[in-house]
Amino acid sequence: MRLLLAEDDDALAAGLKKELIAAGYAVDTADNGVEAEYLGNESIYDVVVLDLGLPRRSGLEVLRNWRSNGNALPVIVLTARNAWHERVEGFKAGADDYLGKPFHAEELLARLTALLHRTSHMPGGTLTVSDLLLDEERQTVTTPDGEAHRLTGTEFRLLRYMLLHPGKVLSKSLLTEHIYNMDSDKDSNVIEVYIRRLRQLLGSDRIKTLRGQGYVFRDS
Amino acid sequence: MRSLQSRLGSGLILSLIAVFSVLWLLVSSGIQSLADEYIASRLRHDAEMLLSTVNFDANGNLVQDETGIDLVYTKPFSGHYYLITSAGQVISSRSLWDHSLSHAEVSTGQIIRSYQDGPDKQLLLVIDNGFSKQGRSLSVTVAEDLNPVIQSISQFQSHFAMTALGLLFLLVILQAFILHHSLRSLARVRSELKQLQQGKIEQLGTDLPTELQPLVSEVNHLLNIMTQQLHRSRDVLGDLAHAIKKPLTVMQQLTDKHRDTMPAELQETLAKQIIAINRLTDRILKRARLAGHHHGGVRFSLAQDLPDLINAVEIMYSEKSISIQVEMDKETDYQIDREDMLELLGNLLDNACKWANSIVKISIRAKSGISICIEDDGPGADPEMLQQLDKRGVRLDETKQGYGLGLAIVSDMIREYQGSLVFGRSEKLGGFRVDVTLPAGEG
Numbered sequence: 001m002r003l004l005l006a007e008d009d010d011a012l013a014a015g016l017k018k019e020l021i022a023a024g025y026a027v028d029t030a031d032n033g034v035e036a037e038y039l040g041n042e043s044i045y046d047v048v049v050l051d052l053g054l055p056r057r058s059g060l061e062v063l064r065n066w067r068s069n070g071n072a073l074p075v076i077v078l079t080a081r082n083a084w085h086e087r088v089e090g091f092k093a094g095a096d097d098y099l100g101k102p103f104h105a106e107e108l109l110a111r112l113t114a115l116l117h118r119t120s121h122m123p124g125g126t127l128t129v130s131d132l133l134l135d136e137e138r139q140t141v142t143t144p145d146g147e148a149h150r151l152t153g154t155e156f157r158l159l160r161y162m163l164l165h166p167g168k169v170l171s172k173s174l175l176t177e178h179i180y181n182m183d184s185d186k187d188s189n190v191i192e193v194y195i196r197r198l199r200q201l202l203g204s205d206r207i208k209t210l211r212g213q214g215y216v217f218r219d220s
Numbered sequence: 221m222r223s224l225q226s227r228l229g230s231g232l233i234l235s236l237i238a239v240f241s242v243l244w245l246l247v248s249s250g251i252q253s254l255a256d257e258y259i260a261s262r263l264r265h266d267a268e269m270l271l272s273t274v275n276f277d278a279n280g281n282l283v284q285d286e287t288g289i290d291l292v293y294t295k296p297f298s299g300h301y302y303l304i305t306s307a308g309q310v311i312s313s314r315s316l317w318d319h320s321l322s323h324a325e326v327s328t329g330q331i332i333r334s335y336q337d338g339p340d341k342q343l344l345l346v347i348d349n350g351f352s353k354q355g356r357s358l359s360v361t362v363a364e365d366l367n368p369v370i371q372s373i374s375q376f377q378s379h380f381a382m383t384a385l386g387l388l389f390l391l392v393i394l395q396a397f398i399l400h401h402s403l404r405s406l407a408r409v410r411s412e413l414k415q416l417q418q419g420k421i422e423q424l425g426t427d428l429p430t431e432l433q434p435l436v437s438e439v440n441h442l443l444n445i446m447t448q449q450l451h452r453s454r455d456v457l458g459d460l461a462h463a464i465k466k467p468l469t470v471m472q473q474l475t476d477k478h479r480d481t482m483p484a485e486l487q488e489t490l491a492k493q494i495i496a497i498n499r500l501t502d503r504i505l506k507r508a509r510l511a512g513h514h515h516g517g518v519r520f521s522l523a524q525d526l527p528d529l530i531n532a533v534e535i536m537y538s539e540k541s542i543s544i545q546v547e548m549d550k551e552t553d554y555q556i557d558r559e560d561m562l563e564l565l566g567n568l569l570d571n572a573c574k575w576a577n578s579i580v581k582i583s584i585r586a587k588s589g590i591s592i593c594i595e596d597d598g599p600g601a602d603p604e605m606l607q608q609l610d611k612r613g614v615r616l617d618e619t620k621q622g623y624g625l626g627l628a629i630v631s632d633m634i635r636e637y638q639g640s641l642v643f644g645r646s647e648k649l650g651g652f653r654v655d656v657t658l659p660a661g662e663g
């Protein structure tokens with residue numbers, strides 16, 4: 001899952017970025033509203049954490065601009081003021097969730113997971129597709145035989161993205177975009193390696209290859 | 221204070237009456253003396269005419285040739301009389317009949333004017349003229365009844381008075397109309413001030429007479445200053461919150477991150493302190509941000525802001541899928557600052573949703589003030605705790621079970637607005653129930 005973190009406080013952004021990467025997100029950061037708005041329109045992000053007090057363009061304005069351009073990107077709003085009128089403004093502008101500062105990183109992660117599930121129409125605490133169960137906290141996948149397999153960072157990101165988009169054709173470049181951030185070397189051939197590894201783990205028929213198009217995760 | 225209208229009105233009526241009275245007196249006396257003067261000059265002409273009709277014969281007797289005499293002098297008591305005397309001889313007009321006319325001795329060339337009573341209750345203007353003819357002196361006295369003239373003068377006077385009264389009446393009505401019209405702008409300012417109090421308008425209209433302009437623009441100026449001050453202090457407080465919250469968030473993240481490497485005691489203390497600072501900041505900032513009964517902010521609209529707020533709360537609790545029911549009349553209206561009301565209702569709804577299983581109900585009734593009742597179908601509070609909540613001086617944020625910061629902020633607000641806050645158990649839904657009443661906004 002690729003995440004845009006729009007936060008102007010360097011110390012906070014750096015700390016959060018580490019936590020988010022550890023939780024399996026490919027994270028890009030923006031420290032001002034103009035950059036955040038531009039990046040959010042690139043349609044490579046699955047979710048945005050948006051601080052309302054951004055310099056150059058306020059978070060609220062950024063959010064309104066996205067929504068008026070038909071950009072339905074899931075957005076969690078962060079704010080220091082914690083005033084209800086601001087919350088109402090935030091939701092009116094199109095926010096999907098709201099978190100007042102200060103907050104525990106765990107709470108943000110829980111809300112992100114919930115929001116992503118909601119966006120993919122998979123409500124509930126755990127991510128279960130057919131007979132696979134993905135534990136997003138421990139980054140393990142439980143196969144039908146009851147065994148929990150530990151996943152590497154990239155494997156987890158790839159599997160989570162596929163599980164949140166079951167039955168859809170996912171091209172290699174799309175997968176690359178959503179599991180790596182801007183700073184990574186993007187070699188779409190590496191995807192094949194990870195797909196092979198997931199097939200070994202979950203059984204080869206779960207991920208279907210469509211020649212020239214990409215991969216489909218079978219949901220039944 | 222007497223009203224401006226009655227003061228201006230009575231002053232104007234009195235001065236109009238004085239002006240008309242003086243005018244009436246001047247005109248009356250002027251006409252009177254004009255008429256007298258005119259009659260006197262005619263009588264002098266008559267006297268000269270009469271002089272030409274008399275002669276002295278060889279014996280020195282006064283003889284008159286009556287052929288050239290005006291007929292009015294021959295008709296009895298006609299009101300026109302004459303008397304010609306010379307050295308004891310007297311010729312009088314036939315109109316005098318048996319009446320006599322007293323006359324003054326006049327020397328040649330002398331003219332005396334006098335008034336005397338004539339026959340038939342007549343008032344006569346009498347002119348004695350001294351002449352000399354054929355070497356002898358004689359006096360010709362002519363008189364005319366003034367009554368017909370006096371009668372037409374008094375008729376004129378009464379006409380004049382009637383017309384003046386009519387004009388006075390019209391002027392009074394006209395000035396009352398003008399006054400009422402010009403004072404209408406005062407009435408408009410008064411009604412606008414009332415609307416201002418109720419928050420229906422933010423500024424007074426400036427389309428006014430120049431006398432009122434400075435007053436109204438001063439009021440508008442003060443309103444602007446008040447609004448700006450409220451905005452400025454809210455902005456400053458918001459920035460302060462922002463500034464404090466950022467390092468606080470970093471501290472919290474660090475404490476969380478080094479949970480395992482830090483001594484447990486230190487970690488716990490740090491976490492507690494961070495929470496304490498956060499709550500304190502929130503509570504104090506929110507209390508300072510309250511607009512209270514002061515004017516100047518944007519007003520809360522039950523028709524628009526309440527659905528927005530409920531929508532926000534529903535999104536926040538979308539995992540629990542809570543239904544928030546609203547019970548309120550369409551015409552319900554209450555004037556209160558938007559941010560204050562959102563803070564009040566937001567905290568109450570948040571608290572209710574936190575504890576509710578599936579239903580939260582909000583009922584709003586506005587009658588002079590406003591009463592809000594929020595109920596949920598959660599576990600509710602046990603009676604012991606309700607008592608504690610009711611007790612004065614118990615700090616709500618120190619009570620346990622999560623009835624925390626939100627309700628503390630609500631109680632701060634209620635205190636500021638001098639309203640009341642009652643906690644209880646909902647009879648319909650079985651959970652917690654909060655009743656808030658706020659008094660009508662005083663001017």
